[in-house]
Amino acid sequence: MEYTVQKLAQMAGVSGRTLRYYDEIGLLKPARVNSSGYRIYSQKEVNKLQHILFYRELGLNLDTIQKLISTPDFDRYETLKDHHTKLLRKRAKLDKLIENVEKTMDSEKGRIVMTDKEKFEGFKDKMIEENEKKYGKEIRKKYGDDTVNRSNQKLKGMSQEDYQLVESLGQDILTKLEKAMETGDPESNEAQEVAAMHKQWLTYWWESYSKEAHAGLAQMYVDDDRFTKYYDDKSGKGAAEFLRDAIVSYTSK
Amino acid sequence: MEYTVQKLAQMAGVSGRTLRYYDEIGLLKPARVNSSGYRIYSQKEVNKLQHILFYRELGLNLDTIQKLISTPDFDRYETLKDHHTKLLRKRAKLDKLIENVEKTMDSEKGRIVMTDKEKFEGFKDKMIEENEKKYGKEIRKKYGDDTVNRSNQKLKGMSQEDYQLVESLGQDILTKLEKAMETGDPESNEAQEVAAMHKQWLTYWWESYSKEAHAGLAQMYVDDDRFTKYYDDKSGKGAAEFLRDAIVSYTSK
DNA sequence: TTACACCTTGACGTAACGTAAGGCTCAAGG
DNA sequence: CCTTGAGCCTTACGTTACGTCAAGGTGTAA
Numbered sequence: 226m227e228y229t230v231q232k233l234a235q236m237a238g239v240s241g242r243t244l245r246y247y248d249e250i251g252l253l254k255p256a257r258v259n260s261s262g263y264r265i266y267s268q269k270e271v272n273k274l275q276h277i278l279f280y281r282e283l284g285l286n287l288d289t290i291q292k293l294i295s296t297p298d299f300d301r302y303e304t305l306k307d308h309h310t311k312l313l314r315k316r317a318k319l320d321k322l323i324e325n326v327e328k329t330m331d332s333e334k335g336r337i338v339m340t341d342k343e344k345f346e347g348f349k350d351k352m353i354e355e356n357e358k359k360y361g362k363e364i365r366k367k368y369g370d371d372t373v374n375r376s377n378q379k380l381k382g383m384s385q386e387d388y389q390l391v392e393s394l395g396q397d398i399l400t401k402l403e404k405a406m407e408t409g410d411p412e413s414n415e416a417q418e419v420a421a422m423h424k425q426w427l428t429y430w431w432e433s434y435s436k437e438a439h440a441g442l443a444q445m446y447v448d449d450d451r452f453t454k455y456y457d458d459k460s461g462k463g464a465a466e467f468l469r470d471a472i473v474s475y476t477s478k
Numbered sequence: 479m480e481y482t483v484q485k486l487a488q489m490a491g492v493s494g495r496t497l498r499y500y501d502e503i504g505l506l507k508p509a510r511v512n513s514s515g516y517r518i519y520s521q522k523e524v525n526k527l528q529h530i531l532f533y534r535e536l537g538l539n540l541d542t543i544q545k546l547i548s549t550p551d552f553d554r555y556e557t558l559k560d561h562h563t564k565l566l567r568k569r570a571k572l573d574k575l576i577e578n579v580e581k582t583m584d585s586e587k588g589r590i591v592m593t594d595k596e597k598f599e600g601f602k603d604k605m606i607e608e609n610e611k612k613y614g615k616e617i618r619k620k621y622g623d624d625t626v627n628r629s630n631q632k633l634k635g636m637s638q639e640d641y642q643l644v645e646s647l648g649q650d651i652l653t654k655l656e657k658a659m660e661t662g663d664p665e666s667n668e669a670q671e672v673a674a675m676h677k678q679w680l681t682y683w684w685e686s687y688s689k690e691a692h693a694g695l696a697q698m699y700v701d702d703d704r705f706t707k708y709y710d711d712k713s714g715k716g717a718a719e720f721l722r723d724a725i726v727s728y729t730s731k
Numbered sequence: 732t733t734a735c736a737c738c739t740t741g742a743c744g745t746a747a748c749g750t751a752a753g754g755c756t757c758a759a760g761g
Numbered sequence: 762c763c764t765t766g767a768g769c770c771t772t773a774c775g776t777t778a779c780g781t782c783a784a785g786g787t788g789t790a791a
Contacts (some may be wrong), residue, residue, distance in 0.1 A: 229737080229738075230737085230738075230739095231736095231737065231738085240779080240780080241737095241738090242778095242779060242780065242781085243778080243779065245739090245740090245779095246778065246779060250778095261738075261739080261786075261787055261788085262738075262739055262740090262786090262787095263737090263738055263739080263787080263788095264738085264739090282578065283575065283578055283579050283582060284575050284579070286777075286778090287777085287778070288777095301586050302583065302586045302587060305579055305582055305583045305586060306583065308579060309576065309579050309580065309583060312572060312575060312576045312579060313576065315572060316569065316572050316573070316576065319565060319568060319569050319572060320569070322536065322537050322565060323562065323565045323566065323569065325535065325536055326536050326537070326558055326561060326562050326565060327562065329536060329558055330555060330558045330559065330562060333554050333555045333558060334555060482768080482769075483768085483769070483770095484767095484768065484769085493748080493749080494768090494769090495747095495748060495749065495750085496747080496748065498748095498770090498771095499747065499748060503747090514755075514756055514757085514769075514770080515755085515756095515769075515770055515771090516756085516757095516768090516769060516770080517769085517770090539746075539747090540746080540747075541746095
């Protein structure tokens with residue numbers, strides 16, 4: 226049986242280029258070349274290629290393989306032992322590398338958290354600033370400098386985890402508020418629950434809690450367009466009013 | 479502080495070529511180039527090189543390093559994780575490779591032993607043939623076909639280990655013989671010990687042992703030039719005679 | 732005959748430098 | 762001032778085992 230380059234290549238699972246390369250470096254010459262210059266391989270070459278591929282699978286370089294298959298008394302065992310030693314060294318190096326990469330990943334992880342923390346610190350400052358700009362005057366007038374300052378201080382002292390907790394509580398309130406509005410009744414269980422959550426949320430910000438202040442804040446949500454818009458956007462039209470009604474009911478109990 | 483290529487290279491433990499290459503690919507450009515075309519690096523480049531080398535140590539390619547250090551918000555952790563995954567895959571492949579090489583080594587080892595065995599078989603045949611050619615007639619005349627045939631058969635049935643054992647005993651005899659000769663007395667303890675060893679050696683070859691045959695063989699060592707020469711070569715002049723005397727004395731006890 | 736698969740050689744690209752070759756520059760010693 | 766040796770420069774090839782065009786010839790079935 227005779228084979229052209231492609232035939233042999235497919236049989237052996239290598240590319241035609243590989244066979245041409247092996248011919249080029251003298252590792253595997255075709256049995257003959259036909260009149261058109263086509264490489265023709267026969268069974269002998271098939272076998273030889275099998276040998277070559279076997280050794281190649283072991284990671285030996287073509288030069289070594291060349292010697293192994295062309296020199297009958299070439300010390301195969303010794304060659305393999307050398308190769309084995311090299312592979313072990315390579316693995317040892319790889320192990321170290323992996324270890325180092327892992328260490329670096331760990332420290333990089335630490336740095337990412339650090340960076341996020343830094344960003345968060347900046348974020349908090351910016352938020353306070355914005356709050357002051359937006360609501361500063363009114364709020365300070367209503368609740369007094371002390372309460373506002375303490376609130377700001379509280380925010381400054383907050384860790385990212387704390388903040389995220391408060392934030393998620395805030396989100397919860399908005400969701401539950403939307404649901405509670407479906408009852409249409411600010412005194413329904415759902416609505417009263419939302420009011421209770423809002424109290425909890427508030428205590429995160431305020432040092433001291435009073436029913437009056439709570440009801441006052443709720444009223445502000447209705448009076449101040451910016452707050453009204455915020456609640457209406459998040460929980461639906463009339464949310465600010467509904468929330469105020471629920472809180473007024475809750476605080477008068 | 480400013481550095482030329484060599485200075486920086488030495489500081490950082492890389493070659494000048496490496497720095498030129500890094501310049502070439504735009505990884506690390508010198509701070510400036512002086513009027514003669516010399517690359518001049520300053521502290522900033524030293525630091526950058528440190529970063530590059532750090533990542534290089536982790537096995538990252540220069541292209542990736544380029545991105546890591548030039549793009550500030552490039553995801554370092556993600557990059558390292560990818561790299562880590564690649565390294566783990568590489569190690570898994572290497573492990574398989576090593577396993578395969580070990581398997582091949584084992585089977586190759588088996589084949590070497592086989593080969594040695596085959597060679598040994600051939601060697602034994604050749605030895606018997608040679609013995610027959612050299613000493614066949616005389617020995618067969620003296621000890622009879624049976625003894626010789628049985629001796630040959632014994633050799634044929636010998637394993638390599640057996641043979642090596644007999645051979646080393648033979649070597650021992652030669653060494654001890656040389657020492658015993660220093661006493662100048664074939665009846666000395668040393669000489670008698672050599673005779674005893676020779677008896678042991680002989681029983682490896684002969685099915686049955688007799689004092690007469692032993693003494694007869696000893697005499698042949700003297701009578702036959704080839705044996706005489708052998709012993710004289712190995713253990714010193716007069717060794718064959720000395721051995722005969724010792725054996726004669728030993729067998730007459 | 733024509734289309735299409737298959738063949739050829741030649742040559743560039745790969746990753747990260749090592750290693751000349753050929754020529755210019757700098758600092759120190761005579 | 763000149764020389765000398767060390768150091769700098771650019772250019773370019775070599776390394777490993779092919780992958781991937783590109784340009785052009787060949788084989789075969791419809």
